[in-house]
Structure formats: structure tokens, C-alpha cells
Amino acid sequence: MAERKLERRTILDPAVASLLTDMEHRQSDAALPRREREKKAREKAKMRARRDQRATFDLPPALRQQLMEKAEAERFPASQLVTLALVRLFQDLAAGMLDLAPFKQPSRSPRYDWNLVLPESLLPAEAKKSVKKNVKPKA
Amino acid sequence: MRPCKVGYNNAGSPLKPPTMKIFALANQKGGVGKTTTAVTIADGLARRGMKTLLVDLDPQGHTAFALGLKKSPGLYRLICEGEPIHRVIQNARPNLDILPGDKQTEKVKRQITLSDFRESILLDILHDTEYQVVVLDLAPSFDVLHVNGLVASDWVLIPTRLDAMAVDGVKEILLTMGEVARRGHAFQGFSILPTFFDRTTRETLVQFKEIVKAFGSRVWPPIPQDTRVREASAYGKTLWEYCPDSPAMAGYIEGKLRLGGYRQLIEHMLEVING
Numbered sequence: 001m002a003e004r005k006l007e008r009r010t011i012l013d014p015a016v017a018s019l020l021t022d023m024e025h026r027q028s029d030a031a032l033p034r035r036e037r038e039k040k041a042r043e044k045a046k047m048r049a050r051r052d053q054r055a056t057f058d059l060p061p062a063l064r065q066q067l068m069e070k071a072e073a074e075r076f077p078a079s080q081l082v083t084l085a086l087v088r089l090f091q092d093l094a095a096g097m098l099d100l101a102p103f104k105q106p107s108r109s110p111r112y113d114w115n116l117v118l119p120e121s122l123l124p125a126e127a128k129k130s131v132k133k134n135v136k137p138k139a
Numbered sequence: 140m141r142p143c144k145v146g147y148n149n150a151g152s153p154l155k156p157p158t159m160k161i162f163a164l165a166n167q168k169g170g171v172g173k174t175t176t177a178v179t180i181a182d183g184l185a186r187r188g189m190k191t192l193l194v195d196l197d198p199q200g201h202t203a204f205a206l207g208l209k210k211s212p213g214l215y216r217l218i219c220e221g222e223p224i225h226r227v228i229q230n231a232r233p234n235l236d237i238l239p240g241d242k243q244t245e246k247v248k249r250q251i252t253l254s255d256f257r258e259s260i261l262l263d264i265l266h267d268t269e270y271q272v273v274v275l276d277l278a279p280s281f282d283v284l285h286v287n288g289l290v291a292s293d294w295v296l297i298p299t300r301l302d303a304m305a306v307d308g309v310k311e312i313l314l315t316m317g318e319v320a321r322r323g324h325a326f327q328g329f330s331i332l333p334t335f336f337d338r339t340t341r342e343t344l345v346q347f348k349e350i351v352k353a354f355g356s357r358v359w360p361p362i363p364q365d366t367r368v369r370e371a372s373a374y375g376k377t378l379w380e381y382c383p384d385s386p387a388m389a390g391y392i393e394g395k396l397r398l399g400g401y402r403q404l405i406e407h408m409l410e411v412i413n414g
Contacts, residue, residue, distance in 0.1 A: 011355065011356050012351060012355060012356055012358070013356055013358065013359060013360055015360035015390075015396075015398040015399060015403060016351060016358050016359070016360055016361075018393060018396065018398055019338065019347075019360070019361065019391065019398050019399065020344075020347060020348065020351060022338070022393065023338050023343070023344045023347065024344070026338070026339070027341065027344055051394075
């Protein structure tokens with residue numbers, strides 16, 4: 001068996017490690033030709049501007065799949081489709097066309113008072129399965 | 140009589156109550172931010188509710204100046220004239236007392252040199268106080284007062300600029316600590332604090348890499364270069380009072396993270412204090 005080469009680990013303070021990495025990136029960026037440097041700066045600015053628009057939520061996998069397929073088929077970004085869906089949702093709520101009350105069930109979580117439990121008929125086929133798996137049988 | 144081990148009494152017990160934690164700020168290179176760091180951490184820990192004493196062991200007497208107080212020969216009166224400590228300390232801020240110094244501190248060195256058990260005189264004095272934290276601001280020199288500061292300390296914080304001469308000063312202080320340790324003093328640890336940190340220069344990166352390579356986790360997050368630090372001492376205000384949100388205090392902002400700065404330093408010191 002080949003002998004494993006052991007390397008001594010240096011456990012750095014996370015802030016020091018992060019600063020060091022950042023400085024190395026800056027240094028290597030500074031060595032790039034002007035055009036590439038400007039391109040990188042634009043990309044960074046774009047990423048920074050989009051930071052506030054990012055959101056992370058849990059979705060049933062089948063619903064996520066449906067969303068991605070629709071966006072792919074229509075050839076537009078999935079984020080914009082989600083934005084449209086949410087805008088419509090809030091319009092409907094404001095106009096009284098959608099009532100959340102029938103979906104509300106008491107939550108046992110200390111953080112929330114309610115869970116929104118969607119009827120199976122509203123969910124895509126695959127999502128129904130995953131929801132069923134998570135539902136505990138009644139005693 | 141057998142001479143006692145440095146930092147211990149004749150019965151072999153440590154010369155200070157176990158709840159007290161003593162930090163020494165040391166670097167044999169001058170102008171690296173020792174006094175500013177000493178004043179800022181002393182006030183920072185005092186603001187966190189810890190009864191703190193700041194001791195000026197430098198004949199320049201700048202700790203009192205930085206706190207907006209007059210320089211006075213506190214250390215001289217304590218050691219050379221034998222006045223009790225409560226008469227020579229001054230209250231600088233809530234929870235923060237200072238044992239000031241001035242040019243008369245030079246005479247203290249001579250007095251100590253003639254004393255028995257001369258390396259542990261300061262530790263012996265601090266033993267009789269009830270502070271939770273003591274911060275020692277050492278002079279950039281190697282003399283008996285400097286050794287007293289190291290012998291008294293549990294943890295040595297070594298501020299350094301990231302230039303070759305200051306980094307060499309780090310090496311020198313570590314050699315001195317090695318000498319003190321060989322004579323029986325057990326340091327709990329030491330940390331290196333990069334100060335005047337300017338992340339845009341190539342030399343900073345080169346020196347930063349060097350000390351990280353040499354000292355690893357002993358390198359604490361740096362204090363960014365900040366002109367407001369100089370302004371604060373001119374007004375006799377601590378950084379907590381004058382510019383609590385300046386880069387030197389808050390560090391660099393990376394997304395949601397804050398990297399370096401005196402606020403983060405206080406958190407590191409509290410970890411040391413709380414074990």
C-alpha cells in the first residue's frame with residue numbers, strides 16, 4: 001500500500017483566512033489586462049446589485065420541477081415566473097379572490113402559529129406523493 | 140533561602156487571584172499601535188462590564204493622554220515612593236481605572252533593578268487588587284520593567300504593522316518571552332495583531348502571508364488603517380466614544396461578515412478571559 005503523505009494543518013482564524021483569500025483575489029485581479037479587469041468589476045457589481053433580490057424558500061420538488069419546465073418551455077427565467085406568480089397571488093389576496101383560511105391548520109412549531117396545508121388536488125402529481133410521505137398517520 | 144520561581148511566592152502558589160486576567164501589549168518596535176490598542180481594549184472590556192485596570196509601563200505616558208487625562212507619575216509614586224495603589228490610580232471611565240506613567244517611569248527601572256525578586260514586583264502589586272482584567276501597555280524597549288510586564292502577564296498581545304521591521308520586532312518579543320518562560324513563567328498564550336492594515340498594498344499581502352505561515356491561528360484578525368484613530372487621541376477620546384463605527388472598530392465588510400477591527404478583537408479577548 002502506498003504511504004500516505006501527512007500534511008500538517010494550520011487552523012487559521014476564519015476572518016484571517018477570508019481576508020487572505022480576498023486579498024489574493026484582488027492581487028490576481030490587479031495583474032489582469034485592463035479589459036478583463038473592467039469585465040470582472042462589472043460582473044462583481046452586477047452580482048452585488050442582485051444580492052438583495054435573492055430569496056431562498058422550500059418548495060415541493062415536483063412543483064419546483066414544474067416551474068423549471070415551464071420556464072424552459074417558454075424560454076424565460078424561472079425567477080421572473082415566480083415573481084409573476086407571487087404578484088398575482090398578492091393581487092388575488094388583496095381583491096379577496098383567495099382566502100387562506102381553508103388551508104390553515106394549527107402548527108406545533110414554537111415559531112409559527114399556523115401551517116398552510118394545500119389540498120392534494122392543487123399539487124402536481126409528484127408533489128402529492130412527497131406531501132403524503134410527510135403526513136403522519138392519524139392515531 | 141532558595142530563590143522563588145518567577146511569578147510564584149515561596150509556597151509555590153501563583154501571585155495573583157485566579158479570576159484576574161492580565162494582558163500585556165508588547166512589541167519591541169515602536170509605533171505599531173500598542174497604546175491605541177491597549178486603551179481601546181481596556182475601554183472595550185470595561186464597557187462589557189469588566190472591572191479593568193490599564194497600566195502604563197511606558198515613560199512616554201501616552202495612555203493617560205489618550206484617555207484625556209494628564210500624564211502623572213503614578214507608577215513612580217507606587218514603586219519608588221511606596222504609596223498605596225488606590226492613591227495612585229485614577230478612574231478614567233466607568234469600570235476603567237488607569238495607573239498612569241510619565242518620564243519619571245525611567246527612575247522606576249533603576250529602583251526595580253536594586254530590588255529583590257525584581258522580575259515579579261509588578262505581579263506582586265497587581266495581586267493585591269481586585270480587577271478582573273489588567274491591560275499592560277509596555278514600552279518598546281528591553282529592560283527590567285518590560286520583563287516585569289511579561290512576567291505579570293497571562294496573555295501577550297503583539298500588535299504589529301505589516302512591514303519587515305515591525306515583524307522583526309515580533310520575533311524579538313517572542314525571543315524575550317522564551318527567556319521569561321525558561322525562568323519558570325507559564326504564559327497562557329500569545330496572539331499577533333496586525334495593525335494599520337491596508338489590504339490594497341502588495342507589501343501588506345506579502346507580510347500577512349508570512350506571519351500567517353509562521354504563526355497560523357495565533358494571528359488574529361487585523362485592525363484596518365484608519366485616520367480617525369489619530370483624531371480620537373487628539374480629542375482625548377477612546378475609539379468607542381469618538382468613532383464607534385469606523386473601519387478600525389468595525390473591520391472590513393464582506394457581505395454579511397465583518398472581518399477584523401477592535402470589536403472583533405474584544406470578542407477574541409473575551410474567549411481568552413472566559414477560557
